[in-house]
Amino acid sequence: MATATSATTFNKFPTELIKMIVRGFSQWELYQCSLVNKVFHYGTMPLLWQTVHLYGEDSMTKFRAGLNEQQQAAGPVVRVMEGLDQLVCTLDLQNGTTTDEDMFALMKQIPSLQRLVMSQQNPCLTELSFHTLPQYWPHLTTLYLVNASLSPSAFDALGAHCPQLRNLTLHNCTGLTATTFASLQPCPLEKLSIGYFSDTVWEALDQEVQEDKDEHLLLNGFGRLTHVALWSAPPIFVMHSLENARWPRLTHFKLDVLQGGLRDDQGILAFLRNHQRLICLDLSHGRFTDVVLNTITNHLPRLMFLDISQNPNVRRVGVNRLAKQLEYLCFVHLTFCGLSGKHFPEVGFPRNLDRSGPFALNRKAIKKLQDADKATRRHQPPPTPWLSPAARRAAEEAAAAAAAENNDDDKQPTSVDPYWWKESRWLK
Template identity: 25%
Template sequence: MSLFFSSTFMNHLDHLPSEVISSILNHVDKTWDLYTCTLINKTFYKYATPLLWEHLEIPGDDTLPYMTAGLEASSSLPSNSPGKFVRSVLIRHALSDDELLAFIKHVPQLNDLSLESARNITDDSFEHVPLYVPHLTRLYLGHSSITQWSIEAMRRHWYRQLNHLEFEFCDGLNYELFSALRQCKALTSLAISHCGLENNNGIDTIQDAAWNVMALPNITSFRIQDYLSNCTPFLPITTTVEQQQQQQQEWRLLPTLFPDDYFDDLPSTPTTPQQQQPVWPYLTHFFLGACEEMTDAMALAFIQSHPHLLQLELSGSPMMTDKTLDAIATYLPNIVNVNVDNVTEVTAAGIRRLMQQCPKLTTVGCDNGHIYPSDFDDVDPSSMEISYYLNGVSYVTRLYGEAFLGY
């Protein structure tokens, strides 16, 4: 909302109740307009200043030093320090350890921190961050070289309230990351992308890591993705003996839903108690990259036990087929987005059935080099993403939007 106050209105601002002022400010959605409100009078300054500083987005290299200097100058007057109003910070540019520590100590009530280009951030600074911002609930860290040392500091100080954690291209981590995170029971969203966990020496194996992450009871969104790693062990399949036996009985009922021998790789060996893993009953978003050992039967077991899924990505499997797509259509009535990139055995016919049977579906990723525009000649080309190759062949990589209107 853009603001313009007439002189008549300005004369009456001193008499407005605080509730009215708060209501006015809640409809101001531009930073410059909030700043203008702080200049009206003392009352507007009092109520507009917390909103002005609540969310900070720092885009360029020059902005952070000036902001830190301003916060430092105001820190001698705690009652007037704007740093106490800051709740979320997004820093897009690269910064050093010293710059991070100089800034972070002035925002003690911070809840949400995103460092998009943290390539110069190491344990030297980050292990101290939890001491300065003890109330943090959300963290995104990209391109950092922090190690398990910082993860342990996070666990000690944030384990009670940290609920959203995302690491991307942080190549100093290994599978021991998850043994520390296991104690962060408040975590609901966890994403680890392209961190090369298997490349760094550690005691824990990928099976240990999978067991530890399965112990988090409140996960609603999980992503693990690395092009060079097989992520299949992170599939949260129900594995207690009793549940396995119940599932075996359900497998026998499948001919009533699918043709005979539809699933030809049903699990036959019940797991031992040592292998038991809890299910994530609240899971709505699941992204598993490079699931090289994933089979249709494994996918079915997972899909059946997580009926609330809205977004599902299972990519990089040479063994999954259209049977997985049919299972999605059968057991996930609210599915919105599906991605089966690099699943080479998925066909256009299977994708078409999925589109026909999922009324809420809006996106299907299908980049496997075998889906052609001619397979969907009834779909508007503007509703498809198409890749064109030098040999003149084109492939459909994604269907979205109006592509689903005719189904």
């Protein structure tokens, strides 16, 4: 009797509660839960089919066959496939044999797609698919393309039909021209990762930057950008871009420069001064010096994550000052910078720590540096200069107005995602 009562109670679980229970489960675990009973079946189906990975020709064939079976059925179909076309939100195509025919079929059969990831070269896929794609998937919020053959008309279609596109990755793609970002201006882009282009593409983009620096749409036309990554970018393009970029909401920035980095620090200094909301900064594989570290210390008070790996010109003094003065700093990557644990005796690193291996300062190490600095400083405040009552009131009012204006900037940053540009992050 107790067993029957327990089973009855189990069958009355609210669907919302089941979704909360299984939210962090893997695909296989979700599949196992879907076999428990009808209640768990309906609770897990939206999560199980939310993301579809098609990693080979066989998986593409089976998936399309299932969609066709569902659409051709006259009555109720197998419960596993019921409403599948409405459940799929993310499509991960790791199939080098995907054809235009496959893409057209998917466009028609999955109308509610929100995220599309294609990170393998598809020689059978032409620019016709990318030109048609925005018209069938107008709800796209994320588009991740690698080795894609694009055309100016494809970007025009994205700008015209995808008003919700917020996340865009273009790696080693062809077809980008000087007007590419003008076409994308209607999209409310928040995350942008571009790079690995041919010399021809970089030259076209750089030419537009030089001709119209103040009004260039990549630099000034996307005011909502919070995450930007430039990969294998030529130094000349980086110099021209960083000097004029204005992204007022930028919090995450990744810079990867070709040919051993920039010739000097000047190109990055103005950029850092103009983007004081940064909480995550990746300047690895560069030639930056302590001048850049001092600028970071003075102008990025909210910084939480910094990667300056493989910058052999940075010194212990600059890193030490940065770690001691940035209140929210949690992590500093220093691999292959010529620094090791012996340069930070306050932390107490093991003496046998490999100097040539991975090296970083985590939150615990940074806290020790900050505590050691506080212990050695004098705590006596400087004498307050004499002010007349009127001057004192004016100073207090000015300070209150400045505090109210910068209230949002003074708040502690809540989260940081140093590897937001990874493919797996774009599937969520």
